[in-house]
Amino acid sequence: MLARAFAAQVQGLAGRPVEVQVDMSTGAVAFFLVGLASGSVREAKERVRSAIRNSGLPFPQRRLTVNLAPAELRKDGAGLDLAIAVAICLAALGKPSQAGLAFIGEVALEGSLRHVDGVLVLAEGLRRAGLEKLFVAEVDAAEAALIEGLEIYPCRTLRQVLDHLLGGEAIPRYQGRPLAVAAAVECPWDLSEVQGQEAARRAVEVAAAGGHHLLMTGPPGAGKTMLARCLPGLLPPLDLPDALELARVRSVLGELEGTSPLSWERPFRAPHHSISTAGLLGGGTGLPRPGEISRAHHGVLFLDELAEFPAASLQSLRQPLEDGRVTLIRSAGAVTYPARFQLVAATNPCPCGYLGDSGRPCRCGPGAIQSYQRSLSGPLLDRIDLQVTVHRTPPHLLGRPAEAEPSVLVRERVFGARRLQLDRQGCLNSALAGASLRRWAELEPGSRNLLQRWSAERTLSARGFHRAWRIARTLADLAGDGRIRSGHILEALGYRLDELAA
Amino acid sequence: MSSLPELEGLRVRGRWPLPPGHRVAVVGARRPTPYGEAVAERLAGDLAQLGVLVLSGLALGIDGAAHRGALAAGGCTAAVLGTGVDVIYPRSHSGLAEQILAQGGCLISQFPDRTPPQRANFPRRNGTIAGLVDIVVVVEAGLGSGALITAEAALSLGKPVLAVPGSVFSPLSVGCHQLLRDGAGLVQNARDVVAELGGDLAVLDDPLQPPASLGLERQSELGRDPLLAYLSDSLPAEVGHLAARLQLPLSETIARLSRLELEGAVRRWGGGYVRLPRGGGRPSARR
Ligand SMILES: [Zn+2]
Numbered sequence: 036m037l038a039r040a041f042a043a044q045v046q047g048l049a050g051r052p053v054e055v056q057v058d059m060s061t062g063a064v065a066f067f068l069v070g071l072a073s074g075s076v077r078e079a080k081e082r083v084r085s086a087i088r089n090s091g092l093p094f095p096q097r098r099l100t101v102n103l104a105p106a107e108l109r110k111d112g113a114g115l116d117l118a119i120a121v122a123i124c125l126a127a128l129g130k131p132s133q134a135g136l137a138f139i140g141e142v143a144l145e146g147s148l149r150h151v152d153g154v155l156v157l158a159e160g161l162r163r164a165g166l167e168k169l170f171v172a173e174v175d176a177a178e179a180a181l182i183e184g185l186e187i188y189p190c191r192t193l194r195q196v197l198d199h200l201l202g203g204e205a206i207p208r209y210q211g212r213p214l215a216v217a218a219a220v221e222c223p224w225d226l227s228e229v230q231g232q233e234a235a236r237r238a239v240e241v242a243a244a245g246g247h248h249l250l251m252t253g254p255p256g257a258g259k260t261m262l263a264r265c266l267p268g269l270l271p272p273l274d275l276p277d278a279l280e281l282a283r284v285r286s287v288l289g290e291l292e293g294t295s296p297l298s299w300e301r302p303f304r305a306p307h308h309s310i311s312t313a314g315l316l317g318g319g320t321g322l323p324r325p326g327e328i329s330r331a332h333h334g335v336l337f338l339d340e341l342a343e344f345p346a347a348s349l350q351s352l353r354q355p356l357e358d359g360r361v362t363l364i365r366s367a368g369a370v371t372y373p374a375r376f377q378l379v380a381a382t383n384p385c386p387c388g389y390l391g392d393s394g395r396p397c398r399c400g401p402g403a404i405q406s407y408q409r410s411l412s413g414p415l416l417d418r419i420d421l422q423v424t425v426h427r428t429p430p431h432l433l434g435r436p437a438e439a440e441p442s443v444l445v446r447e448r449v450f451g452a453r454r455l456q457l458d459r460q461g462c463l464n465s466a467l468a469g470a471s472l473r474r475w476a477e478l479e480p481g482s483r484n485l486l487q488r489w490s491a492e493r494t495l496s497a498r499g500f501h502r503a504w505r506i507a508r509t510l511a512d513l514a515g516d517g518r519i520r521s522g523h524i525l526e527a528l529g530y531r532l533d534e535l536a537a
Numbered sequence: 538m539s540s541l542p543e544l545e546g547l548r549v550r551g552r553w554p555l556p557p558g559h560r561v562a563v564v565g566a567r568r569p570t571p572y573g574e575a576v577a578e579r580l581a582g583d584l585a586q587l588g589v590l591v592l593s594g595l596a597l598g599i600d601g602a603a604h605r606g607a608l609a610a611g612g613c614t615a616a617v618l619g620t621g622v623d624v625i626y627p628r629s630h631s632g633l634a635e636q637i638l639a640q641g642g643c644l645i646s647q648f649p650d651r652t653p654p655q656r657a658n659f660p661r662r663n664g665t666i667a668g669l670v671d672i673v674v675v676v677e678a679g680l681g682s683g684a685l686i687t688a689e690a691a692l693s694l695g696k697p698v699l700a701v702p703g704s705v706f707s708p709l710s711v712g713c714h715q716l717l718r719d720g721a722g723l724v725q726n727a728r729d730v731v732a733e734l735g736g737d738l739a740v741l742d743d744p745l746q747p748p749a750s751l752g753l754e755r756q757s758e759l760g761r762d763p764l765l766a767y768l769s770d771s772l773p774a775e776v777g778h779l780a781a782r783l784q785l786p787l788s789e790t791i792a793r794l795s796r797l798e799l800e801g802a803v804r805r806w807g808g809g810y811v812r813l814p815r816g817g818g819r820p821s822a823r824r
Contacts, residue, residue, distance in 0.1 A: 233777030233787045252808070384808060391773055391808035396679075396708060401567045401597045402627060424808040426775050489799055510788070522792045525799075529776070529791035533805075 050160020222268025245509030253425030551643030565599030585612025773809030
């Protein structure tokens with residue numbers, strides 16, 4: 036007697052369908068599990084045996100072989116439990132398997148169902164494979180229901196599932212609310228609470244408008260973190276495809292909120308500099324898991340004290356910054372995760388932090404300052420278009436009521452500028468380079484002269500030239516100006532990165 | 538004042554003995570303001586043109602500017618190293634060291650060859666500089682600066698010490714002002730130094746001309762951005778504060794500062810903007 040049930044396995048951000056086939060034959064009592072099952076899957080035998088018994092169902096005293104197909108796909112985790120248990124019960128009861136049904140969930144020893152990570156991508160994979168109904172643990176129902184065209188059945192226990200399948204009490208179908216995209220999302224960090232810091236506020240606005248990566252330089256306690264935290268609140272909320280893409284990452288990590296799995300909020304991630312390269316980029320044992328850069332997908336990655344991060348970690352950010360995704364290769368296989376984040380980096384101007392500060396003297400030697408600043412240069416800074424100095428606010432300005440422009444007003448200009456860019460060129464200005472920059476950011480003769488004069492007479496590398504050009508395009512867009520005027524070029528040059536002699 | 542104390546065991550690369558005539562040390566902060574750097578460069582250049590040999594320590598900042606100024610004026614200059622005479626520190630000054638040798642100057646060290654930079658050696662080197670010169674001029678020095686060690690060594694050898702005044706707001710001029718208060722001579726231009734050497738040049742009240750490297754001679758005072766009046770040459774001004782004081786939009790303030798920077802009138806420094814020393818009395822003499 037052969038019984039079948041469908042489940043799925045997470046691979047990267049894809050759900051690969053797995054068919055659980057149970058063969059029951061005569062012979063000595065045995066329970067085999069075959070099909071590239073990892074240790075965590077082999078433990079399913081004990082959980083499933085106990086769960087079936089504790090659910091008042093018969094566990095067959097026969098020779099059982101459970102095969103997980105396809106054989107070449109490595110199976111991991113406890114998500115296959117429910118499908119294995121269902122298939123064994125159907126085999127034991129001699130009932131036919133129904134087509135189009137899939138089961139995802141971990142079974143506890145007493146027969147209740149538990150959450151598993153990755154339900155969103157599993158449901159998506161099953162839907163794509165043509166399955167129509169999915170049984171999941173109650174806590175995972177909202178997440179599974181994000182996939183359109185799949186009927187979701189939220190279940191509390193294994194017993195409940197079998198009753199439903201055998202014609203007993205039916206499980207009511209999950210009635211999810213339709214998805215509505217938010218017009219704006221609340222951000223708890225508002226620019227109105229940033230005192231002074233006009234130049235830094237402006238730089239954050241420009242970064243938001245053009246999607247430019249930003250470097251903030253300033254002493255400790257100057258408010259760099261606060262400014263960075265305001266950035267997500269200046270960006271438009273996620274749209275549905277982007278929100279789903281981010282939800283997939285969170286789903287695989289088990290970080291989705293059960294009741295409202297979809298969020299329109301842009302993520303803000305601020306890993307500490309002690310983070311491992313694996314933690315930053317993704318990794319871990321077995322199949323690599325997404326790291327901080329994928330958690331920051333479509334949002335902001337804030338690296339405070341940039342110089343303290345290991346050079347190797349910063350080097351490895353280069354590919355994701357270029358491609359918007361990261362590919363991790365391990366013996367268990369290669370996976371690619373999305374990682375299209377906006378980088379905000381912050382650094383002290385020198386090792387002690389007070390170079391250029393009006394209130395405290397810097398205690399660093401010139402050699403120390405040079406080597407500190409040089410440790411920051413290189414491939415990562417090549418990707419950053421904007422730099423701004425953040426000053427410590429004089430004490431007499433602290434504690435005054437907020438009078439600075441609030442985020443809601445800045446956001447209007449940012450949204451307008453982004454709309455102009457998307458209508459014109461289909462991407463943000465930060466993505467313009469080479470031919471697309473020449474095409475969409477045409478320079479008036481006066482503006483071109485100015486840039487050329489600067490690179491001839493001052494220090495400005497070819498990269499610096501292009502950065503200032505892109506920023507000038509964004510400044511013009513913020514002003515609603517179709518042309519890049521010399522004022523835009525000059526202001527853009529004020530945000531250029533210091534070019535250090537090598 | 539031509540008698541030098543016994544200075545034995547010096548290792549020298551380049552021309553030796555030192556050319557006859559007066560020798561002046563121009564020393565100061567390793568991380569000077571643009572003001573201090575400009576003073577050192579111009580003062581050393583003027584001294585070199587007057588036939589004075591300028592000595593310094595090849596360090597970053599004032600030392601490097603002094604050597605550069607002397608070389609740019611076509612003069613020769615000598616660097617007293619805190620490392621072995623075959624070790625150039627900082628390495629970014631190896632080109633400068635080459636040029637010193639190429640223009641008939643020399644590198645001098647009291648340390649054995651291949652001595653790497655060591656913290657304790659630099660104060661000893663400062664004493665050697667004092668021993669080799671007739672006068673020490675301190676351009677910019679904060680409290681505890683190595684240049685003050687050179688000044689003290691000169692005083693203990695009975696040699697005159699002169700100092701260049703700066704802004705009373707600037708921490709980098711505190712050391713100089715302390716010297717002046719204690720009785721050091723004030724330097725406004727090269728003639729002040731020559732007068733101290735016993736030269737026959739009359740002391741004039743001319744302000745020091747800014748060095749040619751700033752490219753300021755071409756600028757006319759007319760049509761200059763009034764924003765310049767709000768900038769100091771030694772204390773960085775924060776862009777946001779400037780905009781507020783001038784009641785200008787921030788973006789326009791930044792654009793105007795960039796324009797001035799392109800013209801060589803201001804520089805980004807210390808997280809803000811400083812004004813570069815501007816041209817004085819001789820409008821078009823040096824083109
Ligand atoms: Zn410092």
